[in-house]
Amino acid sequence: MNFSISREQLINSLNDVMKAISNKVTIPILTGIKLELTERGLLLTGSDSDITIQRFIPTEHNGTVYIESEKEGSIVIPARYLNEIVKKMPKDVVTITASEQHQIEIVSGAAQFDLIGFDANDYPILPNLENEQPFSMMANVLKSIVKETVFAVSQQETRPTLTGVHFEMKEDELYAVATDSHRLARRITTLEKLPEQPFNAVIPGRSLQELSKILEDDEEIDIIIADQQVLFKTENMSFYSRLLEGTYPETSRLIPTEYETTVQLNGKSFLQAIDRASLLARERRNNIVHFETMDDQTIKITSTSPEVGEVEELIAAEMITGAPVNLAFSATYMMEALKAIDDEMIAIQFTGPMRPFILHPVDSQAVLQLILPVRT
Amino acid sequence: MNFSISREQLINSLNDVMKAISNKVTIPILTGIKLELTERGLLLTGSDSDITIQRFIPTEHNGTVYIESEKEGSIVIPARYLNEIVKKMPKDVVTITASEQHQIEIVSGAAQFDLIGFDANDYPILPNLENEQPFSMMANVLKSIVKETVFAVSQQETRPTLTGVHFEMKEDELYAVATDSHRLARRITTLEKLPEQPFNAVIPGRSLQELSKILEDDEEIDIIIADQQVLFKTENMSFYSRLLEGTYPETSRLIPTEYETTVQLNGKSFLQAIDRASLLARERRNNIVHFETMDDQTIKITSTSPEVGEVEELIAAEMITGAPVNLAFSATYMMEALKAIDDEMIAIQFTGPMRPFILHPVDSQAVLQLILPVRT
Numbered sequence: 001m002n003f004s005i006s007r008e009q010l011i012n013s014l015n016d017v018m019k020a021i022s023n024k025v026t027i028p029i030l031t032g033i034k035l036e037l038t039e040r041g042l043l044l045t046g047s048d049s050d051i052t053i054q055r056f057i058p059t060e061h062n063g064t065v066y067i068e069s070e071k072e073g074s075i076v077i078p079a080r081y082l083n084e085i086v087k088k089m090p091k092d093v094v095t096i097t098a099s100e101q102h103q104i105e106i107v108s109g110a111a112q113f114d115l116i117g118f119d120a121n122d123y124p125i126l127p128n129l130e131n132e133q134p135f136s137m138m139a140n141v142l143k144s145i146v147k148e149t150v151f152a153v154s155q156q157e158t159r160p161t162l163t164g165v166h167f168e169m170k171e172d173e174l175y176a177v178a179t180d181s182h183r184l185a186r187r188i189t190t191l192e193k194l195p196e197q198p199f200n201a202v203i204p205g206r207s208l209q210e211l212s213k214i215l216e217d218d219e220e221i222d223i224i225i226a227d228q229q230v231l232f233k234t235e236n237m238s239f240y241s242r243l244l245e246g247t248y249p250e251t252s253r254l255i256p257t258e259y260e261t262t263v264q265l266n267g268k269s270f271l272q273a274i275d276r277a278s279l280l281a282r283e284r285r286n287n288i289v290h291f292e293t294m295d296d297q298t299i300k301i302t303s304t305s306p307e308v309g310e311v312e313e314l315i316a317a318e319m320i321t322g323a324p325v326n327l328a329f330s331a332t333y334m335m336e337a338l339k340a341i342d343d344e345m346i347a348i349q350f351t352g353p354m355r356p357f358i359l360h361p362v363d364s365q366a367v368l369q370l371i372l373p374v375r376t
Numbered sequence: 377m378n379f380s381i382s383r384e385q386l387i388n389s390l391n392d393v394m395k396a397i398s399n400k401v402t403i404p405i406l407t408g409i410k411l412e413l414t415e416r417g418l419l420l421t422g423s424d425s426d427i428t429i430q431r432f433i434p435t436e437h438n439g440t441v442y443i444e445s446e447k448e449g450s451i452v453i454p455a456r457y458l459n460e461i462v463k464k465m466p467k468d469v470v471t472i473t474a475s476e477q478h479q480i481e482i483v484s485g486a487a488q489f490d491l492i493g494f495d496a497n498d499y500p501i502l503p504n505l506e507n508e509q510p511f512s513m514m515a516n517v518l519k520s521i522v523k524e525t526v527f528a529v530s531q532q533e534t535r536p537t538l539t540g541v542h543f544e545m546k547e548d549e550l551y552a553v554a555t556d557s558h559r560l561a562r563r564i565t566t567l568e569k570l571p572e573q574p575f576n577a578v579i580p581g582r583s584l585q586e587l588s589k590i591l592e593d594d595e596e597i598d599i600i601i602a603d604q605q606v607l608f609k610t611e612n613m614s615f616y617s618r619l620l621e622g623t624y625p626e627t628s629r630l631i632p633t634e635y636e637t638t639v640q641l642n643g644k645s646f647l648q649a650i651d652r653a654s655l656l657a658r659e660r661r662n663n664i665v666h667f668e669t670m671d672d673q674t675i676k677i678t679s680t681s682p683e684v685g686e687v688e689e690l691i692a693a694e695m696i697t698g699a700p701v702n703l704a705f706s707a708t709y710m711m712e713a714l715k716a717i718d719d720e721m722i723a724i725q726f727t728g729p730m731r732p733f734i735l736h737p738v739d740s741q742a743v744l745q746l747i748l749p750v751r752t
Contacts, residue, residue, distance in 0.1 A: 111687070
């Protein structure tokens with residue numbers, strides 16, 4: 001293999017592919033990035049076996065030549081060194097040569113690196129999902145679904161299924177749900193382009209977070225869900241993730257359908273007040289704040305940390321209807337739920353001091369956040 | 377004590393004073409910041425017993441009122457909470473009240489915090505250096521002295537004196553020297569305003585780093601050096617540091633006075649080449665690069681890391697005179713020395729393969745960096 005490539009293009013693509021590289025992998029070849037050079041361009045692949053990210057750099061695009069190819073071929077190059085070397089090279093063009101014995105030479109200007117690579121034939125083979133029928137959505141929609149749900153996945157491996165976000169088609173609506181059994185996040189999205197078959201899959205939270213970092217807002221993304229893998233695909237990027245096994249719990253019955261109290265307030269002001277109230281209790285794992293309705297327009301937030309002191313704040317609500325509320329919850333859960341709702345005015349609906357309560361935009365339940373109160 | 381204060385002024389001042397607060401202090405009261413309110417304004421003090429930082433906020437400045445004072449007094453408030461609370465308060469004004477029993481109330485808008493403070497009378501008393509005769513320099517000069525020397529102090533406590541920068545007056549010149557016994561950094565500054573008496577003091581490296589972060593470039597700074605303390609003072613800030621005890625080694629004889637080879641080159645290009653050459657060897661503690669003169673205008677830099685590979689780069693020098701050079705040195709030391717010299721063209725002067733070599737701007741030795749080669 002022997003080619004010269006635009007250093008800027010290579011840096012950008014490596015930046016994405018590197019997100020799949022982990023220091024923890026036990027398979028040595030996965031510490032490397034696979035380069036496959038064909039007439040069409042250069043395909044870069046990085047993987048930690050859970051996630052695989054591919055980026056394609058075309059030989060030319062809109063008349064700009066990115067790659068001067070001398071000899072096609074493939075090689076696996078130690079990822080961390082490749083990435084740092086390319087970033088620090090002195091010229092705008094980098095020339096990479098790999099011998100049959102996997103000796104690699106990387107040259108730019110007067111700087112030359114000689115590295116030892118791996119045989120590309122030993123690199124794990126990806127599942128072939130290219131022929132499956134995809135459905136598609138805009139990347140910014142997918143990113144908002146992830147943002148509104150993924151923070152609520154469980155961080156504990158005791159119930160592995162809960163470390164993922166559950167995606168399920170119900171008629172023309174895509175339900176995305178995450179829960180760690182103390183709180184739940186749900187987003188319902190009406191799809192314009194429906195998949196051919198209904199599906200039901202649990203995608204690891206970490207995969208969705210890494211995917212979100214790579215996606216541009218304004219590109220269309222094809223999604224292919226197979227038995228054990230999901231593929232997200234844009235023009236020059238492919239993102240594979242394994243799916244989580246096991247049946248996701250039935251969550252719809254957890255969400256109350258009748259409420260005793262509804263509070264409407266400004267989400268951002270409320271978030272800032274909760275943030276302040278949690279200041280004194282930061283060290284405790286789930287710092288607790290108390291929430292109490294005072295009249296039909298005032299809420300009192302309090303928090304006490306015995307060694308440090310206490311904090312109290314009165315908040316003006318837009319409207320409070322129904323029975324008085326007096327309960328306590330995790331400030332962390334509340335802040336994460338509030339950050340997942342972009343709307344200015346939000347509604348909080350309560351059913352009783354020890355029953356879960358929900359948050360959502362005033363005029364929609366497309367985004368719904370549920371939190372279990374805590375006993376104090 | 378009872379006063380209202382501009383939140384922005386308080387945030388800015390706390391930002392500086394917090395730099396003296398350490399999580400490692402064993403004296404409980406030093407986890408707090410002392411507030412002293414007088415007619416003139418509010419004095420904030422933070423300390424970890426090595427460093428003490430004071431900021432003064434005047435009651436008014438240029439017609440703008442910063443403080444509305446109801447009752448003078450003093451109190452010590454837990455630093456971390458005070459800082460976070462003030463940052464997150466909802467309004468532009470914060471009101472602080474402290475009772476005789478050290479109960480503290482911090483209010484802004486509808487948010488109220490109640491904290492437990494410490495008696496300000498129990499706070500350590502600072503040495504009184506205000507009456508000593510200061511000498512002064514511009515803060516940007518002091519910052520450049522620190523930048524050009526402090527990185528070379530020893531990180532090991534086995535010879536405590538070497539963890540500081542040695543400041544010494546010789547006639548009208550201030551010598552600042554740091555060494556960890558493998559390399560040395562020296563900066564000579566001609567002072568316009570001389571101290572009344574010659575002095576000789578070793579200031580802890582960490583103190584100088586924290587001081588540099590606080591200083592504005594364009595302010596004049598008064599410096600008072602006493603037996604065990606140094607005070608740096610600007611209009612509204614006082615920075616105290618303890619001095620290191622013990623005699624600083626005589627370093628001038630370490631610097632060769634005759635040289636066999638002189639190389640002149642572009643410092644920035646050379647730094648980038650060393651940075652590249654050290655890429656493969658990053659994991660080794662002192663990564664080593666080889667330096668070899670090829671002819672009277674070319675240098676070859678090489679580095680080899682047995683498991684990873686090797687790197688080679690030819691560098692064009694402006695001029696090479698004298699005997700050929702072939703030696704090895706720590707890439708880290710070389711990069712830090714090069715970063716401490718701002719000038720475009722630098723000179724490197726060698727005396728022999730195992731003798732220390734020096735770097736300095738081509739037409740000056742006001743900044744001089746010395747490095748010991750390593751045996752390979």
